Amino acid sequence: MSSDDLLFAAEDAPGTAIEPAAGAAGRWKVMIVDDEKEVHSITKIALGDFLFEGKPIEFVHAYSAREAKEQMAKHPDTALMLLDVVMEEEDAGLQVVKFIREKLANKMVRIILRTGQPGQAPERKVIVEYDINDYKTKTELTSQKLFTTTVAAVRAFRDIKIIDNNKKGLEKIIDASSSIFELKSLENFITGALTQLTALLYMDDSAAFVKSFAACEKDGELYILAGTGSFAAHSKKKVKEAVPEEILEDLVATMAQGKTRYFDDHGIIYFKTKNGTPNMIYMHGTKRLTLWDKNLLEIFCGNIAVALDNIYLIDRIVLKELESERHRVDKEKASDALSRYVSPHVANEIMTNEISLRSERKTATIFFFDIRNFTAMSEALRAEEVVNFLNDLFTDIVDIIFEYNGTLDKFLGDGLMAVFGVPISDGNDAKNAVQAALKIRKVVAEINRIRVENKFSPIKFGIGIHTGEVVAGNVGSRKRIDYTVIGRSVNLASRVEALNKHFDTDILITEATHEQVKDLVVGWPHEAMAVKGVQQPVTTFRIDSLRAGSN
Secondary structure, eight states, X not given: OOTTOOOOOOOOOOSSOOOXXXXXXXOEEEEEEOSOHHHHHHHHHHTTTOOBTTBOEEEEXXXXXXXXXXXXXXXXXXXXXXXXSOSSSTTHHHHHHHIIIXXXXXXXXXXXXXXXXXXXXXXXXXXHHSOOSEEEEGGGOOXXXXXXXXXXXXXXXXXXXXXXXXXXXXXXXXXXXXXXXXXXXXXXXHHHHHXXXXXXXXXXXXXGGOEEEEEEEETTEEEEEEESGGGGGGTXXXXXXXXXXXXXXXHXXXXXXXXXXXXXXXXXXXXXXXXXXXXXXXXXXXXXXXXXXXXXXXXXXXXXXHHHHHXXXXXXXXXXXXXXXXXXXXXXXXXXXXXXXXXXXXXXXHHHHTOOOSOEEEEEEEEEEEETTHHHHHTTSOHHHHHHHHHHHHHHHHHHHHHTTEEEEEEOSSEEEEEESSSOOOSOHHHHHHHHHHHHHHHHHHHHHHHHHTTOOOOOEEEEEEEXXXXXXXXXXXXXXXXXXXXXXXXXXXXXXXXXXXXXXXXXXXXXXXXXXXXXXXXXXXXXXXXXXXSSOBOXXXXXXXXXXXX
16 A cells, blocks of 8 residues: 555444544644544544644544534534544434534534445535535545645635634624714723724733723823723823833834834834824734734724714814803804704804703604614625725715704714704704605615615615603713713614514604604504503504605
């Protein structure tokens, strides 16, 4: 027999399974499942010197279908399974495949069936009906072919893991963007952003060893805005008083070059906000970043820059200019700031008539919008496409809300909240909200037509509208205040939006809103539903269209 003739001969099955090889970081796990002990031995010999991307193999052994299921549950990170078909039962191997793919929901491990009795499991039938990645007879797997097959399988496993990690990275960007935008103080916001940034890059225990801080330049000095790890205690201090000289030199050089720099054990991310303020994030204990990691960082820091702009803007303009320093600011500048949240008409009314934004109880119409199954839809897009898609869609929706004199209250990840009648009402708040919803439906329908033509799945959304009493005013702490609305009516509108899933609808309004728009729209009532936080069941109406002749 030549060195390239690796034949698997039959042998009596062993009494017990061999324990897996000692686990270690940086190994590819290969599970051998066969009731013939010699198959395990020969496979280990043939792949003993296997090395792919600098990592060897860690073998895991199973001698029956039962043991294979147990070992797979213990080792979900297995890269490749070499699986015998006929063991304690004629289709034992096929049962293992079904268990792994369906019960364990493990789609990543590469499974290669090896059989000495191909007649028991015809190749064409098996490869079509079972989620396996290759089918080999034991006699055709020479030493060289086994090596080649293993390299191909491990490479495929590696690529799938990369895609999965990239998908998780995109999900973290979406989740992080919505959560950090809700942090109100600058220090809390920066700390939250640093935490989310670490989680974005390190989806394992190594995140605990990363320490970081954010810095900005003010009057020719570098200051730490906030930090994590050992840097957490140095918030608001000058950088030169808080960090070693070598770190300060790297920061100064990065500021001078005006671009992000990566080193072996640390990195300095440089970015500017729209108002031109330079910012840096220093991270120590970083891994060697891939191109994809760097792209995620760029997108995430772009979101941070937008959020910082909003914090600076609202602190400087909405809080100072519209309240305590209203009469000292330039009205055109303040009006431009307001136009980010209300229509130009409403902004002009506030500035011209100096309408108070202090707390008061008002009747208003609350409007919630949410994209259905956005996480699943975003998996098919690149990171840049996800962000661009949301920005384009929200631009259209906010323009419609402004067109009907609504006020943008806040963005909620892949949704938003708006209010009609606050701070200014034209007496048609409920009608304005419902007409805005119908126009959004029309715009989304056109977007979906284009998406379907380009082989993309259509967007599904839900809108919930309720009219009732709210408390409107500046809500927050002494350091950070937002003009918003709160109360049971806000909570009810959110619950109504969620009922769209139950009724398979896209626009639902409450009875209170329907009473004000029943002459304007065609609506159909649903059975009353119990919702959280409301004692009595809530009746909702599905909105189909405007009535004939309505404008």
